Amino acid sequence: xxxxxxxxxxxxxxxxxxxxxxxxxxxxxxxxxxxxxxxxxxxxxxxxxxxxxxxxxxxxxxxxxxxxxxxxxxxxxxxxxxxxxxxxxxxxxxxxxxxxxxxxxxxxxxxxxxxxxxxxxxxxxxxxxxxxxxxxxxxxxxxxxxxxxxxxxxxxxxxxxxxxxxxxxxxxxxxxxxxxxxxxxxxxxxxxxxxxxxxxxxxxxxxxxxxxxxxxxxxxxxxxxxxxxxxxxxxxxxxxxxxxxxxxxxxxxxxxxxxxxxxxxxxxxxxxxxxxxxxxxxxxxxxxxxxxxxxxxxxxxxxxxxxxxxxxxxxxxxxxxxxxxxxxxx
Amino acid sequence: xxxxxxxxxxxxxxxxxxxxxxxxxxxxxxxxxxxxxxxxxxxxxxxxxxxxxxxxxxxxxxxxxxxxxxxxxxxxxx
Numbered sequence: 345x346x347x348x349x350x351x352x353x354x355x356x357x358x359x360x361x362x363x364x365x366x367x368x369x370x371x372x373x374x375x376x377x378x379x380x381x382x383x384x385x386x387x388x389x390x391x392x393x394x395x396x397x398x399x400x401x402x403x404x405x406x407x408x409x410x411x412x413x414x415x416x417x418x419x420x421x422x423x424x425x426x427x428x429x430x431x432x433x434x435x436x437x438x439x440x441x442x443x444x445x446x447x448x449x450x451x452x453x454x455x456x457x458x459x460x461x462x463x464x465x466x467x468x469x470x471x472x473x474x475x476x477x478x479x480x481x482x483x484x485x486x487x488x489x490x491x492x493x494x495x496x497x498x499x500x501x502x503x504x505x506x507x508x509x510x511x512x513x514x515x516x517x518x519x520x521x522x523x524x525x526x527x528x529x530x531x532x533x534x535x536x537x538x539x540x541x542x543x544x545x546x547x548x549x550x551x552x553x554x555x556x557x558x559x560x561x562x563x564x565x566x567x568x569x570x571x572x573x574x575x576x577x578x579x580x581x582x583x584x585x586x587x588x589x590x591x592x593x594x595x596x597x598x599x600x601x602x603x604x605x606x607x608x609x610x611x612x613x614x615x616x617x618x619x620x621x622x623x624x625x626x627x628x629x630x631x632x633x634x635x636x637x638x639x640x641x642x643x644x645x646x647x648x649x650x651x652x653x654x655x656x657x658x659x660x661x662x663x664x665x666x667x668x669x670x671x672x673x674x
Numbered sequence: 675x676x677x678x679x680x681x682x683x684x685x686x687x688x689x690x691x692x693x694x695x696x697x698x699x700x701x702x703x704x705x706x707x708x709x710x711x712x713x714x715x716x717x718x719x720x721x722x723x724x725x726x727x728x729x730x731x732x733x734x735x736x737x738x739x740x741x742x743x744x745x746x747x748x749x750x751x752x
Contacts, residue, residue: 437714438723441714
């Protein structure tokens, strides 16, 4: 069903710009046009459709649901909600504090916050259309596993002792008082309300991510057109052990969201970069970023930030190694 | 005079919310005292998780998005 975008790109590149697809520029431009038009189309349609379904979902209801849940299932739930609940990364701090003051353990809150940037409907959609369902499934499972195990680990080392004192007090108050459900119960939404929500959501998300798509696909096209065929495969294709930690380290100063990084992933994988190395690089770019850590400093002491940082780096490196090791068997 | 606080940790939408409310109040010739509140501890105290949120005379009237014009007008008028 996506041939129309390939045809559109061919028409523009060959007939309008008069470039041959065998030239580097023509090839890169073709890749760029095909991918951006396809992604823009999918984004608009799918964000609307998904928003229509989840119009009544929000962080307040997730908090009400998670408060007082048993820890064993809490991490899984926290991570699942992280994947499906929309919220702007600029709300991370209020969300963290909202969960904390409801007495939800730090680990469960972090399962939610770690998974959230890694998995969202836009990411899943792009992965499905660019890399296929097997890879998408792999990505989702791995992303949730990082969130869940990260949360379990943080609770195991009693991470709450390193919260800023006002947050620690809020947590204590929350855990000692019985939780009262506070979210407004607007369960029943009319179709018209859902449509309004979905339309706003579509414009909002699209307005936020379109430039990331352009940057991401632009980089992907540059890789596709200008890195000599086989170069990546020859130099990094065997999944040399050091390539994974290097990819993770390289990903830290690069800050992007999942939307921008997925087209780059597509290109890297097509160029022969092993899946594990690619995953490690991309997850590190998306989930470990300095701006986010500076924000978290408002609620966490530096010890906890350092632990979190190392935790993510180790997790992404392990993921890279495991997948590179397993690839021949998949 | 209405005392309005816009809660948010410094995201673009929060700044925009302040601008829109100020502009509409100006248009309607209504005096308001508006300020942006970015301290996470204060935001937590209001129980707000989705920003930007709007607090009018200590009552939380809105959270999670840039409010619509109609909503703002009705808060200012009543």
